Amino acid sequence: MNRALSAAFGLVMVAAVAVAADDAALIVAGLATLAVLVGNVFRPAATLAVLLAATALVLNESPAMLAALSGLCAACYLVLRHTTVITAPTVIGAVGFTAVGLATVSLRVDLPWVPLVAPLAVLTLVALVTRPFWADR
């Protein structure tokens, strides 16, 4: 049951990025589907499937809405692949951040200094997010 649900989420993730895909993106999406199927048995393949889906997304130049949908499915897919249930805080976190991500992407601001700040912002973000995992040691 759990395995089938996670596979379904994985296939939706691939399908969302493969909408109206052409040659290269289609091939990568096919590989991602294969990785989703392998991930059912071999867990690390699930990570590869998510990364392949992201590659297909870039190649296909999908709209932001489909990217967010695919990302949401990817999160659910990974969580279900590694654990048995999705807790409420996980869903709230994923959906909330999807909204924030969509807002960020849609508010395209063309300021000249954004590329300069972006790496630092991303680094700070990752550090803040991972803080609970290393802070207490």
Next chain:
Amino acid sequence: MIEARTTEAQLRWRPSSLTLAILTCVAVLLAVAVIGSLWQLVAFAAPLLGVLCSIGWQRPVPVVVVRADPGTHRCFETEQARVEVAASPRPETDSDALELTVSVVPGMRIERTDSESRRHSTVVVAADRWGRYPIQGRITVGARGGLLEGTGVVDAADVFVFPMAPPQSTAIPRTDLLDRLGTHLTRHIGPGVEYADVRRYVPGDQLRTVNWPVSARRGSLHVTQRLTDRAADVVVLVDNYPQPAGPATEATDRTVRGAVQVVQSALRSGDRAGVVALGDRHPRWLGADIGRRQFYRVLDAVLAVDGGFDTTPGTLAPRAAVPPGAIVVAFSTMLDTEFALALIDLRKRGHSVVAVDVLEGAPFEDEIDRVVARMWSLQRSFMYRDMATVGVDIVAWREADTLDTAMQLVPDHRRTARRPR
């Protein structure tokens, strides 16, 4: 009384495989997004970041309690012991996140494992050598929405495996026994079976002791005297001091085995038996007593099961543990000076002391030169002689011999046990 034991596991929390997978994806996606200015990837990575951030709002980590039934199990060598181990989280979380695997230390083997569920299993274990064997429960638990993984090892239960002693009776050294009825034939005259002498009747003698044939022949009343049987107090001294690695450590196996055999044969012949385990700064001792229950109490004291024994500080045998006139049989590798001092102290208190040397040859792990081996055996024989001069007889007990044959070699010089004044 057999009762269950509950232990709280000390868990170490680490990021789980889920966290690592999501973090890998997020790091790769954001790096590519920044380098290539690909804004769709930010939208794609946002939900994954959200899952990582949700750790702050997840339920707190559970406390895992491992319950073992029975918590303490006693059995003899090669006997099977059945222990039920179950783990439960507090507060209750989803059932598949907690996994319990039962393992044992080397020397013990698992005969059968029945896993009712992932957190509850029953093991049947057995061991070939005496000792204390902890049954370990290895716990893996996921918490905080699967983002953290806790692992821990708990000593869920203890299986105490008692040594099986050979049934042969061991001889006790000849000494003046206490005036108490028992099974050891003495030269004292009193109530008994064995014929001793015939003497003239004096008023006060029981009429049934009158020897009528002799009385008729002599023309006056004569009575038959009998040799009396008396009981002994046997206190076994066990050397628990740490031993150097190699033959000395292997010899400690026979220390306990021999002690149990002496206690068993003493109790079987109706004597009082007690035990003193010297070493580790707190000697354990159990006062001398009779009966079958005492045998199991002695086993408990030797292996330090529960608290059925007394402890004292110091390195000498406490006075309360060794009643006056008791025979002391010590089992040791005779390598530790403090143990030898305890023996000499007991001798000075007037007990007859026999030490059984369980060490065979030199206590070196590697192959040694023949000259060194010879010097070692000379040194040992000097030590034997010196101790015998003090009054402590030492007999060597080799692996190939049985204890009863080794104890036949106790020198048979009659000593009068002097009471301390």
